[in-house]
Amino acid sequence: MTLPVGSGPLAGVKVLDLSWIVAGPTVGRAMADFGATVIRVESPTRVDTARVVGPFHGDEPGIEHSGLYGNVNAGKWGLTLNLRVPEAQEIFRQLARWADIVSESFTAEVLARWQLDYEHLRQLKPELIMLSSTLLGQTGPYNQVSGFGSQGAGMAGVQYLAGWADRPPAGPFGPYTDYPAPRFALTALLAALDHRNRTGEGVYIDQAQAEGTLQLLAPALIDYKNGGPPLERRGNDDPQMCPHGVFPCLASEGRSESWVAIAVADDVQWRELAQLIGADASYSSDQRMQRKSEVEASVAAWTSTRASAEVEQALQSKGISAHVVSTTEDAANDPQLAHRSHFRRLPHSLHGETVIEGPRYILSDAPVEPTRPAPQYGEHNELILKELLGLSDEQIQDLAASGALS
Amino acid sequence: MLSPYRVVDLTDERGVLAGQMLADLGADVIQVEPPGGSTGRGVAPFFADRAQESIYWAAYTRGKRGVTCNLEDPRGRDLLFGLLETADFLIESSDVGRMAALGLSYESLHERFPRLIYTSISAFGQTGPKADYVGSDLAIWAAGTPLLMTGDDDRPPIRVSQPQSWGHASGDAAGGSMLALHARHQTGRGQHVDVSAQVSAAQATLGQVLAYQLGAVEPERFGGGVKIRGQGIRGTADVLDGHIVLMMAPGPAVGHFANHAIKWLVDSGAAEPALLEEDMVTYADRAAVGQADPELFPRIQHLMRDRVARTTKQEMLQVSIDYDLLLAPVLTLVDLGESRQLEHREFWNEIEHADGRRVTYPGPPLKILVDDQPFGHNRRPPPELGQHNVEVYGEVGLSEAQIQQLRSEGVL
Numbered sequence: 001m002t003l004p005v006g007s008g009p010l011a012g013v014k015v016l017d018l019s020w021i022v023a024g025p026t027v028g029r030a031m032a033d034f035g036a037t038v039i040r041v042e043s044p045t046r047v048d049t050a051r052v053v054g055p056f057h058g059d060e061p062g063i064e065h066s067g068l069y070g071n072v073n074a075g076k077w078g079l080t081l082n083l084r085v086p087e088a089q090e091i092f093r094q095l096a097r098w099a100d101i102v103s104e105s106f107t108a109e110v111l112a113r114w115q116l117d118y119e120h121l122r123q124l125k126p127e128l129i130m131l132s133s134t135l136l137g138q139t140g141p142y143n144q145v146s147g148f149g150s151q152g153a154g155m156a157g158v159q160y161l162a163g164w165a166d167r168p169p170a171g172p173f174g175p176y177t178d179y180p181a182p183r184f185a186l187t188a189l190l191a192a193l194d195h196r197n198r199t200g201e202g203v204y205i206d207q208a209q210a211e212g213t214l215q216l217l218a219p220a221l222i223d224y225k226n227g228g229p230p231l232e233r234r235g236n237d238d239p240q241m242c243p244h245g246v247f248p249c250l251a252s253e254g255r256s257e258s259w260v261a262i263a264v265a266d267d268v269q270w271r272e273l274a275q276l277i278g279a280d281a282s283y284s285s286d287q288r289m290q291r292k293s294e295v296e297a298s299v300a301a302w303t304s305t306r307a308s309a310e311v312e313q314a315l316q317s318k319g320i321s322a323h324v325v326s327t328t329e330d331a332a333n334d335p336q337l338a339h340r341s342h343f344r345r346l347p348h349s350l351h352g353e354t355v356i357e358g359p360r361y362i363l364s365d366a367p368v369e370p371t372r373p374a375p376q377y378g379e380h381n382e383l384i385l386k387e388l389l390g391l392s393d394e395q396i397q398d399l400a401a402s403g404a405l406s
Numbered sequence: 407m408l409s410p411y412r413v414v415d416l417t418d419e420r421g422v423l424a425g426q427m428l429a430d431l432g433a434d435v436i437q438v439e440p441p442g443g444s445t446g447r448g449v450a451p452f453f454a455d456r457a458q459e460s461i462y463w464a465a466y467t468r469g470k471r472g473v474t475c476n477l478e479d480p481r482g483r484d485l486l487f488g489l490l491e492t493a494d495f496l497i498e499s500s501d502v503g504r505m506a507a508l509g510l511s512y513e514s515l516h517e518r519f520p521r522l523i524y525t526s527i528s529a530f531g532q533t534g535p536k537a538d539y540v541g542s543d544l545a546i547w548a549a550g551t552p553l554l555m556t557g558d559d560d561r562p563p564i565r566v567s568q569p570q571s572w573g574h575a576s577g578d579a580a581g582g583s584m585l586a587l588h589a590r591h592q593t594g595r596g597q598h599v600d601v602s603a604q605v606s607a608a609q610a611t612l613g614q615v616l617a618y619q620l621g622a623v624e625p626e627r628f629g630g631g632v633k634i635r636g637q638g639i640r641g642t643a644d645v646l647d648g649h650i651v652l653m654m655a656p657g658p659a660v661g662h663f664a665n666h667a668i669k670w671l672v673d674s675g676a677a678e679p680a681l682l683e684e685d686m687v688t689y690a691d692r693a694a695v696g697q698a699d700p701e702l703f704p705r706i707q708h709l710m711r712d713r714v715a716r717t718t719k720q721e722m723l724q725v726s727i728d729y730d731l732l733l734a735p736v737l738t739l740v741d742l743g744e745s746r747q748l749e750h751r752e753f754w755n756e757i758e759h760a761d762g763r764r765v766t767y768p769g770p771p772l773k774i775l776v777d778d779q780p781f782g783h784n785r786r787p788p789p790e791l792g793q794h795n796v797e798v799y800g801e802v803g804l805s806e807a808q809i810q811q812l813r814s815e816g817v818l
Contacts, residue, residue, distance in 0.1 A: 183577025
């Protein structure tokens with residue numbers, strides 16, 4: 001017996017997704033988009049934090065209202081299991097036998113206590129592919145550090161590197177290690193799947209989300225580790241571009257502020273910009289760097305009397321990189337995102353309709369049409385337990401009575 | 407794992423990480439540069455002892471082989487076609503339209519190499535009203551919406567000081583390419599993978615990019631924390647030698663961490679034992695109906711800030727583990743360089759460059775077991791300009807004399 005099979009490059013691939021919040025679920029979402037059958041397992045006893053942070057439908061907090069949860073779990077089948085209960089562990093083992101890929105993000109060593117870690121699961125199924133994704137990895141003196149990507153941002157250096165030189169670190173928005181990590185995990189899982197299909201060999205992936213994020217800081221790390229100075233936060237300054245920053249614009253009605261991002265890459269672009277704003281076009285790159293305050297003040301004086309969209313148009317038409325610093329309302333109305341059908345509206349049994357992001361890439365020959373929103377708690381328990389695992393109504397009742405499904 | 411596959415990597419600084427991700431998983435990745443070198447070789451920072459050598463370029467070409475090829479010359483394009491005969495992937499990140507101008511569009515290459523997976527990385531995507539926009543790290547971060555959410559509320563929004571946008575897009579390019587490989591197993595055909603860095607950047611918003619369309623409030627920036635309904639909430643705290651990330655809140659998802667924090671405060675003598683009776687999981691609900699003191703939680707926060715101010719980052723990391731708190735040190739690059747965790751996981755790798763220098767690199771992003779055996783780390787140093795011309799073009803049938811001839815004519 002089986003669940004309905006999807007369509008796309010991963011049709012028929014079976015994924016058991018025990019991860020939570022963002023880093024892990026994002027990986028499962030991508031696989032579901034492209035046809036994999038993904039069962040998302042969660043326990044209402046330990047609420048997934050993604051369910052209790054916004055953005056919420058209608059700005060009303062609630063565990064079935066979270067747009068974040070919806071965005072990273074769309075297209076999955078939902079099962080509730082409390083793995084502390086032995087009966088739930090047995091269900092988990094059955095599902096691990098069913099799955100090609102198991103994805104989990106428990107604190108290191110937790111699954112081992114229940115004999116559900118890779119060592120034990122590969123006894124059941126040697127060709128299993130498994131991803132364990134935590135902030136700092138499965139091994140090492142600090143493998144027991146748990147928490148969210150906000151802590152991860154601190155431990156991956158990126159919190160320290162976002163901010164003004166004369167102020168404490170501001171940090172990036174949200175749990176930053178959750179953003180790079182799924183890219184590395186998805187790529188490796190798909191490579192593992194390809195390898196297993198060719199060789200029959202199983203693969204285990206130990207992901208430290210911080211180490212994935214450090215890949216995006218690699219130039220600064222290499223510089224420091226090889227005798228250079230440690231990079232410090234520097235607002236929007238760039239070592240090679242000036243002007244380079246975020247400049248104030250006229251705020252439209254109902255808004256308190258408006259900004260435009262401008263990056264001038266070379267002297268040709270500067271000459272174009274200088275003519276537009278009435279600045280000294282003869283300044284070389286070095287001169288602009290030396291007179292950064294003066295140069296950037298002249299840009300700000302010009303932008304501050306104009307609407308940000310007008311500045312974007314004016315500069316882009318001259319070949320200068322500029323963009324409105326978009327609000328989420330701007331993104332909703334962005335013709336480029338609309339052109340890519342980036343935002344997808346799906347019918348939703350509680351909200352009438354919900355909105356999710358489309359995939360992060362467009363494949364010319366594998367279009368993605370998400371059709372199902374993220375599961376509500378236990379939405380597919382019966383389907384999975386009955387149709388997939390062949391349990392009787394009585395057995396399911398017993399499971400529920402044992403606490404395995406809560 | 408990807409050893410059967412070859413990648414022809416035409417990217418510049420904008421997409422250069424994508425091929426490395428595939429190289430670290432075992433693919434044979436050939437970085438192709440113009441004879442004068444990629445523009446990526448001009449991107450800061452530069453090695454302290456060699457002012458002309460880009461660390462940025464080295465960082466993301468580690469693990470690849472390198473050749474030169476003048477794609478503006480028809481003989482150069484013939485060389486590229488030779489490489490593509492043996493390739494599974496082509497990855498490029500040039501300005502939209504440039505590949506087509508060279509006669510190397512997806513459509514024309516797909517006709518000639520129907521199994522080739524052709525991945526394009528650009529700021530806004532290959533088509534659409536902004537496809538021709540000039541991209542930059544800052545403009546992409548602005549267009550994807552994370553920029554407005556980041557920074558102190560009394561100053562302009564800010565980016566991360568080591569540019570991030572193209573890294574996210576490159577990561578998506580690697581994943582999208584792998585999806586196309588699985589599609590090829592089904593259909594026998596390659597396809598075009600179109601990555602928009604703007605869309606990739608939207609990942610860095612914790613789903614807030616959807617706020618307006620869901621009827622939620624616009625997120626607002628607040629340095630070192632978040633702002634909710636105009637109210638700034640600090641998510642960081644000062645310690646003796648820097649800062650920590652400190653999250654403490656009541657509620658069903660994270661209230662138990664606040665309970666753990668209370669236990670530490672009591673154990674360390676910073677709070678009265680009576681506080682152990684309080685349950686932060688249910689506190690918010692109780693406070694809302696007048697069954698808990700609304701001043702209690704703010705007081706606990708205050709006690710916590712006072713207590714951590716007398717500790718160090720390292721001490722708090724240990725407390726975080728011992729008591730299971732939502733707390734972590736804000737590590738500097740110096741701290742990362744000395745991290746016992748990274749050292750234990752053998753994160754730093756010394757790699758010998760072609761000129762004999764030993765350079766320390768961050769390790770591969772994942773620890774992988776294949777059939778329960780450690781998957782070997784790709785220790786190939788970044789290629790010098792054209793370093794593998796003879797080797798790679800030799801593999802597709804060119805003699806050394808032919809290669810010499812092409813080099814003298816400026817094709818290589």
